[in-house]
Amino acid sequence: MSERILVDAKNTFCPGPLMELISNMKMAEVGEELELLSTDEGSAADIPEWINKVGHEIVDSFKEDEVLHIIVKKIK
Amino acid sequence: MSSEITIQEQVDRFMQGAGDALTDDTVARLGFMINELLIIADRVTRNKNFMKLLEMTESKDFAKMLDSLSVAYDSYKKSPTTSGGIGGMLKVMGDPDVQGALKLLGNFSKELNK
Amino acid sequence: MHILVVGGGMGGTILANNLARRLSGELEQGSAKITMLSASDKHMYQPGLLYVAVGKMSTSELYRDQKSLLESSIDFHVDPVEKFDMDNNSVTTKSGKKISYDILCIATGSRGHAEGIPGLAEHSCQFYTEADALNMYKTLQKFEGGKVVVATGVPHKCPMSPLEITFFLIDYFKKRGIWDKVDLHYTYPIGRVHSLEPVANWAAPEFDKLGVTYETLFNMKEVVPGKVLSEEDSSAEFDLLVTVPPHKGMQVIEDNDLGKGGFIPTDKKKLNMEGRENVYVLGDTTNLPISKAGSTAHFEAEALGENIAAIVQQGEPVRDYDGKVFCFIEAGDGKATYAMFNYDNPPNPQAPTSGLHWFKTAYNRMYWASARGII
Numbered sequence: 001m002s003e004r005i006l007v008d009a010k011n012t013f014c015p016g017p018l019m020e021l022i023s024n025m026k027m028a029e030v031g032e033e034l035e036l037l038s039t040d041e042g043s044a045a046d047i048p049e050w051i052n053k054v055g056h057e058i059v060d061s062f063k064e065d066e067v068l069h070i071i072v073k074k075i076k
Numbered sequence: 077m078s079s080e081i082t083i084q085e086q087v088d089r090f091m092q093g094a095g096d097a098l099t100d101d102t103v104a105r106l107g108f109m110i111n112e113l114l115i116i117a118d119r120v121t122r123n124k125n126f127m128k129l130l131e132m133t134e135s136k137d138f139a140k141m142l143d144s145l146s147v148a149y150d151s152y153k154k155s156p157t158t159s160g161g162i163g164g165m166l167k168v169m170g171d172p173d174v175q176g177a178l179k180l181l182g183n184f185s186k187e188l189n190k
Numbered sequence: 191m192h193i194l195v196v197g198g199g200m201g202g203t204i205l206a207n208n209l210a211r212r213l214s215g216e217l218e219q220g221s222a223k224i225t226m227l228s229a230s231d232k233h234m235y236q237p238g239l240l241y242v243a244v245g246k247m248s249t250s251e252l253y254r255d256q257k258s259l260l261e262s263s264i265d266f267h268v269d270p271v272e273k274f275d276m277d278n279n280s281v282t283t284k285s286g287k288k289i290s291y292d293i294l295c296i297a298t299g300s301r302g303h304a305e306g307i308p309g310l311a312e313h314s315c316q317f318y319t320e321a322d323a324l325n326m327y328k329t330l331q332k333f334e335g336g337k338v339v340v341a342t343g344v345p346h347k348c349p350m351s352p353l354e355i356t357f358f359l360i361d362y363f364k365k366r367g368i369w370d371k372v373d374l375h376y377t378y379p380i381g382r383v384h385s386l387e388p389v390a391n392w393a394a395p396e397f398d399k400l401g402v403t404y405e406t407l408f409n410m411k412e413v414v415p416g417k418v419l420s421e422e423d424s425s426a427e428f429d430l431l432v433t434v435p436p437h438k439g440m441q442v443i444e445d446n447d448l449g450k451g452g453f454i455p456t457d458k459k460k461l462n463m464e465g466r467e468n469v470y471v472l473g474d475t476t477n478l479p480i481s482k483a484g485s486t487a488h489f490e491a492e493a494l495g496e497n498i499a500a501i502v503q504q505g506e507p508v509r510d511y512d513g514k515v516f517c518f519i520e521a522g523d524g525k526a527t528y529a530m531f532n533y534d535n536p537p538n539p540q541a542p543t544s545g546l547h548w549f550k551t552a553y554n555r556m557y558w559a560s561a562r563g564i565i
Contacts, residue, residue, distance in 0.1 A: 007479070008479065009479045011513075011533050011534065012479040012480060012513075012533070013385070013386060013531050013536050013537055014349050014385045014386050014480065014481045014515065014517075014529070014531070014537070015344075015345065015349055015385045015479070015480075015481065016380065016385040016386075017479075018379075018380040018381065019344055019345065019379060019380055019385055020479045022344045022379055022380075022409060023344050023345040023451075026306075026344065026436070026451075027450045027451045042382075042387050045381070046380055046381035046382075046407070049381065049407065050380070050381070050407055050422075053407060053422045053423075054409075054421050054422055091543075091544070091545055094545075095544045095545075098548065100246075100524075100547075100548075100551050103548040103551045103552050104551050104552065104554065104555050105555075106552060107551065107552030107553065107554065107555030107556050108555040108556075110552065110555075110556055110559075111555050111556040111557075111558050111559045114556070114559040114564050114565065115558065115559055115562060115564065118559075118562065118564050122211075
């Protein structure tokens with residue numbers, strides 16, 4: 001498996017962390033993992049909701065120094 | 077109606093008036109004109125030689141030249157018409173001022189052809 | 191010092207002109223040279239396409255000769271790059287010329303890629319090329335009412351366009367007197383109606399007022415006749431589908447393995463390509479998590495112009511790109527607003543006004559002065 005893809009969406013407002021994640025998920029291969037970094041409070045709830053709705057897998061999720069890290073595996 | 081209105085009210089009224097008077101097309105045309113004027117102004121102000129020419133307009137020599145032009149125009153209007161033909165032309169060519177003017181024109185066209 | 195600018199869109203043009211102004215002395219002496227390679231001799235005002243699609247602008251207003259927009263000191267060629275050989279600081283063009291550079295600036299842009307979603311290109315109207323925008327206008331003219339769906343792919347050029355086209359469609363249907371026969375349904379990829387939270391908070395109640403229905407977390411998976419299906423297992427039926435298609439970078443970027451999806455990994459502040467000190471990237475071509483918009487390219491070009499000129503003149507760059515983006519938002523009904531933000535400051539757009547709509551209308555015609563690097 002290739003290296004984890006880092007999506008650094010800290011301090012970005014438009015298109016924002018979830019849209020960045022969706023773009024990068026589309027470009028990733030099935031089985032690859034992505035690590036999303038976000039400081040946007042609003043999308044903190046949207047991101048897991050979208051991942052679950054579409055059916056990808058949240059591998060890990062934690063907050064470190066005010067930055068939310070979400071690690072997602074592309075399932076399909 | 078009170079005659080005392082705040083600046084904000086004045087701005088609001090101005091905007092409303094402008095809004096009623098302007099159409100999208102008018103604004104677009106104004107935008108187009110501003111665009112072209114900006115481009116022309118940019119070309120002119122960044123052309124070193126043109127700017128030199130503009131600077132010259134502030135000099136005393138330039139004022140003198142304008143003065144000379146108006147004097148020359150006046151005397152041209154007042155002077156009788158030359159007789160024409162080769163004789164008349166030779167007479168005009170003999171004038172040192174005319175020779176000076178021709179030399180200036182010659183130098184100018186030489187510069188243009190460089 | 192040879193500076194090669196690849197791409198003659200907004201970013202490349204502003205950058206080349208900015209550099210030509212800053213380096214006029216060096217260009218005159220011959221100690222610096224600026225070359226631009228582009229795929230076309232015409233320059234298109236891309237934001238105008240949105241207006242063409244609803245009959246608010248004509249296609250003739252979209253174009254100017256690229257050469258007329260460039261400083262005369264820039265060596266311009268219509269000869270797109272096909273191969274990048276960054277280890278040897280050279281590119282090979284379509285005509286087979288090999289061109290060496292000291293500094294390379296890549297601004298090839300992005301393009302709509304409806305083909306990325308099965309059925310989307312065949313069953314939708316879009317407005318990201320002149321032909322598509324015209325086709326959309328013709329389709330609208332024939333439309334007499336029914337279900338209209340607006341669906342947005344990811345990533346896309348101009349984050350404001352999904353909302354703008356929706357409000358313009360409402361204006362258009364009202365003007366034609368068929369608004370009461372239209373059911374307009376707006377969909378959006380994330381959990382609110384726009385990526386900018388304050389804009390979403392303003393737009394959703396506007397939609398409610400106008401009777402526009404909406405569904406969020408809707409990412410197109412497939413389009414079949416009369417129906418668009420989402421990744422989230424939802425669907426929307428339509429008589430007319432208007433789409434902001436997903437975008438890709440240019441094929442040449444993918445062909446040369448410079449970045450996934452045609453977007454080049456770029457340093458967010460220095461704007462150099464990751465791992466390359468003398469290659470800079472700007473506009474839609476970057477993989478930066480910021481808006482793919484003309485203003486982004488504009489502000490990046492200004493920062494890069496200053497830095498590259500400083501490198502030529504004193505060997506060191508002088509400033510960082512701060513992430514600045516300024517976007518007008520056409521809100522329909524003759525009103526507009528704008529959003530401005532950078533890496534440190536979130537946007538705080540105000541209620542739309544007619545003054546800002548005029549400003550945008552005038553700016554549509556003042557773009558050419560902007561491309562020349564004047565405003």
